[in-house]
Amino acid sequence: MVGQISIVTEWLPEEMGPGSIFVLENAGEVGAEDDPYWAVLGCPECGTLGLITRRQMRGLLPVICGSNQCPAQFMISDEVVVPRKAN
Numbered sequence: 001m002v003g004q005i006s007i008v009t010e011w012l013p014e015e016m017g018p019g020s021i022f023v024l025e026n027a028g029e030v031g032a033e034d035d036p037y038w039a040v041l042g043c044p045e046c047g048t049l050g051l052i053t054r055r056q057m058r059g060l061l062p063v064i065c066g067s068n069q070c071p072a073q074f075m076i077s078d079e080v081v082v083p084r085k086a087n
């Protein structure tokens with residue numbers, strides 16, 4: 001698992017590797033009103049792309065990889081990836 005988030009400013013899916021994050025152009029406008037979708041994150045373990053919400057981006061909620069094959073769970077804290085142990 002990579003330990004650092006790297007923010008990309010241009011949406012180039014083929015360049016989204018593990019730990020890459022792209023803030024949505026319509027961040028805050030889609031999803032739940034109190035916790036809208038905010039960015040696309042490449043799983044720091046396997047690189048699978050998934051949407052994360054504002055609370056996940058701020059490190060208030062854990063991120064769980066969307067891939068069936070990847071058990072990654074982690075928190076984002078000031079652009080650092082903090083792994084979580086699965087329960």
Ligand SMILES: [Zn+2]
Pocket residue numbers: 043044045046047048065066067070071072
């Ligand atoms: Zn993963």
